[in-house]
Amino acid sequence: MGNVQVKNVVRHNQGLWEKSYIPEIAKGLKITMQHFFRNLSPNKENRTTFTRQYPEEQIPYPERYRGLHRLMLREDGQVRCVACMCCSTICPANCIHIEAAEHDDPDIEKYPRVFVIDELRCIVCGLCVEACPCDAIRMDTGVHVHPYTDRAEAFLDRNLLMELGGLSMAVQGGER
Amino acid sequence: MPDIVINLIKIVCIVFGFVMGLASLMTLLGDRKQSAAIQNRVGPNRARLFGIPFALLGLPHFIADGIKMVLKENIVPDGAHRGLHMLAPGLVFMPALLGWAGVPFMDMYCDGTVVVDTTTWREVCEGTQHNYFQIMNMNAGLLYAFAVASISVYGAAIAGWASNSNYSLLGGLRSSAQMISYEVTMGISLAGCIMIYGTLDLNEMVRQQGYLIGGWLPMWGIVVQPLAFFLFFLAGMAETKRAPFDLPEGESEIVAGYITEYSSMKFAIMQLGEYAATVFIGALIALLFLGGWQVPFLYADGFRFGSTHIAMPGAGIEVLGTNLGYLLVIALRVLAMCTKIVVLVWLQFMMRWTLPRFRYDQVMVLGWKILLPLSLANLVVTAILLAIF
Numbered sequence: 142m143g144n145v146q147v148k149n150v151v152r153h154n155q156g157l158w159e160k161s162y163i164p165e166i167a168k169g170l171k172i173t174m175q176h177f178f179r180n181l182s183p184n185k186e187n188r189t190t191f192t193r194q195y196p197e198e199q200i201p202y203p204e205r206y207r208g209l210h211r212l213m214l215r216e217d218g219q220v221r222c223v224a225c226m227c228c229s230t231i232c233p234a235n236c237i238h239i240e241a242a243e244h245d246d247p248d249i250e251k252y253p254r255v256f257v258i259d260e261l262r263c264i265v266c267g268l269c270v271e272a273c274p275c276d277a278i279r280m281d282t283g284v285h286v287h288p289y290t291d292r293a294e295a296f297l298d299r300n301l302l303m304e305l306g307g308l309s310m311a312v313q314g315g316e317r
Numbered sequence: 318m319p320d321i322v323i324n325l326i327k328i329v330c331i332v333f334g335f336v337m338g339l340a341s342l343m344t345l346l347g348d349r350k351q352s353a354a355i356q357n358r359v360g361p362n363r364a365r366l367f368g369i370p371f372a373l374l375g376l377p378h379f380i381a382d383g384i385k386m387v388l389k390e391n392i393v394p395d396g397a398h399r400g401l402h403m404l405a406p407g408l409v410f411m412p413a414l415l416g417w418a419g420v421p422f423m424d425m426y427c428d429g430t431v432v433v434d435t436t437t438w439r440e441v442c443e444g445t446q447h448n449y450f451q452i453m454n455m456n457a458g459l460l461y462a463f464a465v466a467s468i469s470v471y472g473a474a475i476a477g478w479a480s481n482s483n484y485s486l487l488g489g490l491r492s493s494a495q496m497i498s499y500e501v502t503m504g505i506s507l508a509g510c511i512m513i514y515g516t517l518d519l520n521e522m523v524r525q526q527g528y529l530i531g532g533w534l535p536m537w538g539i540v541v542q543p544l545a546f547f548l549f550f551l552a553g554m555a556e557t558k559r560a561p562f563d564l565p566e567g568e569s570e571i572v573a574g575y576i577t578e579y580s581s582m583k584f585a586i587m588q589l590g591e592y593a594a595t596v597f598i599g600a601l602i603a604l605l606f607l608g609g610w611q612v613p614f615l616y617a618d619g620f621r622f623g624s625t626h627i628a629m630p631g632a633g634i635e636v637l638g639t640n641l642g643y644l645l646v647i648a649l650r651v652l653a654m655c656t657k658i659v660v661l662v663w664l665q666f667m668m669r670w671t672l673p674r675f676r677y678d679q680v681m682v683l684g685w686k687i688l689l690p691l692s693l694a695n696l697v698v699t700a701i702l703l704a705i706f
Contacts, residue, residue: 163547166668166671166672169671169672170667170668170671172671173355173667173670173671174667176354176355176356176357177351177354177355177667180353180354180355180357181354189357190353190354190357190358190359191357192358192359194359194362
């Protein structure tokens with residue numbers, strides 16, 4: 142027979158006062174009532190319910206929140222993109238499809254005839270924005286990607302992306 | 318107006334307006350919103366009614382629930398006794414409503430002048446009395462209330478038996494054992510009250526609670542029978558089969574107990590019966606221990622503190638052939654009764670969300686070994702004190 146390790150647990154000795162449960166029930170009621178009245182207080186700051194009533198109370202997104210893409214515009218309203226393929230090359234999800242075409246203006250070499258982003262494939266990494274040499278694609282709309290009922294709706298084409306776009310501060314082409 | 322019309326109006330106002338309204342609101346506010354506030358949640362708030370852009374305390378959820386319950390399929394399990402299965406929800410629900418026949422919301426309406434006797438603190442009506450605030454005036458009101466309330470044991474037991482399910486049967490057995498055990502305590506804890514008041518008439522009991530001990534302390538039941546108040550409160554909570562005494566429905570062991578096999582409106586009626594019983598227990602406690610419709614120091618002609626008398630505003634003005642002051646007193650008293658019931662119901666719900674559940678043997682031990690001896694001791698001590706003084 143080996144040594145049996147016996148650990149004597151000291152029991153919490155209940156007195157009659159404690160056994161009658163009444164003080165303990167009163168303590169419990171005090172806690173629940175504190176919660177109850179605190180969460181009914183007209184001043185919402187004092188409440189301890191942290192649930193946000195979502196559609197009515199929205200959290201303002203941080204400045205760098207990556208939302209839906211947009212294509213920036215030139216001063217004359219044309220698309221800023223020069224179809225250099227940087228974004229579609231770096232895209233880890235292969236969600237950007239660009240078909241380049243010759244531009245009429247001799248100063249501008251190319252423009253995207255087709256520019257489609259598959260928002261269902263996009264992993265919202267933001268690398269396309271980083272890669273863009275001429276500030277043509279941005280993700281700063283602050284808009285969620287909408288829920289789609291049809292896959293085809295998730296393909297955002299050039300014109301749609303340009304509708305979200307705006308003018309950029311950067312000078313196109315830079316200093317020569 | 319003929320008596321039958323007055324009776325119908327009373328029944329509609331009390332049963333459908335107050336009891337059903339409160340009981341069904343409690344399913345929403347008490348069970349969901351109150352528990353939500355206690356547990357730092359928001360509770361139901363998404364449903365909208367008629368495009369009103371507010372949650373309205375979650376009221377639309379309650380209506381949606383009702384519609385859902387009505388539209389659900391009514392399932393009677395194979396091998397269940399159809400008739401009894403059908404009858405049981407009614408037997409649970411009806412007693413909770415029938416009991417209200419004896420509950421007074423105000424003293425008898427006095428068609429004449431009311432004289433307050435400041436030595437006995439009783440109101441003497443000089444004129445005809447009309448029973449406008451109590452459905453049925455009985456001199457055995459308390460006995461009637463108990464007799465009717467105990468019928469609901471049959472409802473639960475029959476529901477358990479007729480469902481042809483082992484869980485239901487266990488739930489039915491548990492509920493009948495629990496309710497019968499606690500009814501003993503309930504009855505004996507009240508025996509002290511009955512001895513003090515010397516009557517079974519609920520209205521007369523409340524009238525006697527208007528007496529001021531030493532001219533300043535209202536002789537409410539809780540003052541003269543404090544232990545009985547606790548015992549009755551506990552036993553009453555156990556009678557309503559709600560947490561911490563919800564063993565008959567113990568979700569963790571027997572699914573939903575005697576309501577396992579119920580669906581659609583039959584389930585809703587079972588639940589509503591429990592809530593109505595909660596309100597009824599609240600009303601009994603208010604009547605027996607908290608002075609019923611009595612407002613402290615308020616008598617038919619105004620407030621009285623010792624010998625100083627502050628008349629009700631509008632005491633001399635006649636409105637519709639009655640004294641405006643008296644009407645105000647009536648309004649205050651009805652309001653007091655309703656408030657007391659609501660607060661007691663609220664307290665029962667607070668208990669529900671505070672305390673953990675008992676084990677079944679603990680419920681039985683509490684009922685037979687603690688509450689019953691205590692109530693017997695209370696009875697004996699009260700009897701001795703009454704014999705001495």
